[in-house]
Amino acid sequence: MLRIVIGYGMDLLFGDPYWLPHPIRFIGNAIKYVENILRKFFKGDKQERTGGMILTVVIVALTYGITYLLLHMAGMIHPYLKIGLETFLIFQILATKSLDRESRKVYTQLKEGNILEARKYLSYIVGRDTKDLDANEITRGTIETVAENISDGIIAPLVYIYIGGAPLGMAYKAINTLDSMVGYKNEKYLNFGRASARLDDFVNYIPARLTAFFIVAAAAFLGYNWKDGVKITKRDCRNHKSPNSGYPESAVAGVLGIQIGGTNTYFGEKVHKPTIGDPTRPLEKDDIKRTIGIMYAASAAGMFCLMMIKYLVAVV
Numbered sequence: 001m002l003r004i005v006i007g008y009g010m011d012l013l014f015g016d017p018y019w020l021p022h023p024i025r026f027i028g029n030a031i032k033y034v035e036n037i038l039r040k041f042f043k044g045d046k047q048e049r050t051g052g053m054i055l056t057v058v059i060v061a062l063t064y065g066i067t068y069l070l071l072h073m074a075g076m077i078h079p080y081l082k083i084g085l086e087t088f089l090i091f092q093i094l095a096t097k098s099l100d101r102e103s104r105k106v107y108t109q110l111k112e113g114n115i116l117e118a119r120k121y122l123s124y125i126v127g128r129d130t131k132d133l134d135a136n137e138i139t140r141g142t143i144e145t146v147a148e149n150i151s152d153g154i155i156a157p158l159v160y161i162y163i164g165g166a167p168l169g170m171a172y173k174a175i176n177t178l179d180s181m182v183g184y185k186n187e188k189y190l191n192f193g194r195a196s197a198r199l200d201d202f203v204n205y206i207p208a209r210l211t212a213f214f215i216v217a218a219a220a221f222l223g224y225n226w227k228d229g230v231k232i233t234k235r236d237c238r239n240h241k242s243p244n245s246g247y248p249e250s251a252v253a254g255v256l257g258i259q260i261g262g263t264n265t266y267f268g269e270k271v272h273k274p275t276i277g278d279p280t281r282p283l284e285k286d287d288i289k290r291t292i293g294i295m296y297a298a299s300a301a302g303m304f305c306l307m308m309i310k311y312l313v314a315v316v
Helices: 002-014 023-041 045-077 079-093 096-111 115-123 135-182 194-203 205-222 226-236 246-256 286-315
Strands: 264-266 269-271
Touching: 002 079, 002 096, 002 135, 002 286, 023 045, 023 079, 023 135, 045 079, 045 135, 045 194, 079 135, 096 115, 096 135, 096 286, 115 135, 135 194, 135 205, 135 246, 135 286, 194 205, 205 226, 205 246, 205 286, 226 246, 246 286
Parallel strands: none
Antiparallel strands: 264 269
8 A cells, every 4th residue: 555655656746757758658568569560450440349358458459468467577586576567566556646737737828818828738638629729719729638537547547446456547547548559539549449439438437436435525625616617517517428427527517617618629520519507607717726625625534535445344
């Protein structure tokens, strides 16, 4: 458990160093490589689904297997080397500080009135087209991304790290990366990315709901409207194309008293979505900072609760 605590603390302090190649980059390169090979052999709707299943199994299995093997080899050299390596990998898996840093870049440019730069920095953290977004839409996109990634980038990885250590945590990140790269419902990936998208939905089912709970708990601690957080989460959690992302997004919208969601553009195609939350007040640029604060508090609540569960399970 100590290695999880230290890894979590390192993430809060340092985030992902830009100079250090991140494991997700290697996973992403592997996905592209294996996809290109499989597409040569699997053509047509049915075959593409089979190819997508093979891609998912190969990438997740390789990620788990390589991580497990590296830790095993480190343990053969010295137990402390294994502990150090696993702590470092946990630090790399989590994304609290990085979410803060990247979303705050958007916020800074918005505050300075530099819409072009704000669009550019937002494009680094979202899948939607950003070139025509106004300040309000940029703010909304940033809040939605931070809210969704409280689950995907922090709570869900922690859940799987507590269950199966760095190997399972890294396997989760592989699933998440697969979904972000091939899990689109467009012509290219509708069939090929189906297995990845469904697996991502499955592994995030419980973490997303836990995240909404942690967000509401964090809101109560920070003095936000936690009661509306509960109400809006119950009402709007399904107002999203993802069966999971609506939970953290609706919780954030509820506790802040804002409305997010609505139409976005992906790869030049407009995607119409229901709204989430009530427009109790106009959306503000500072809502980005508020969401970042909620993210830190929710991550701490999640860390504490999962640590207590792990401890109680060990005692029993």
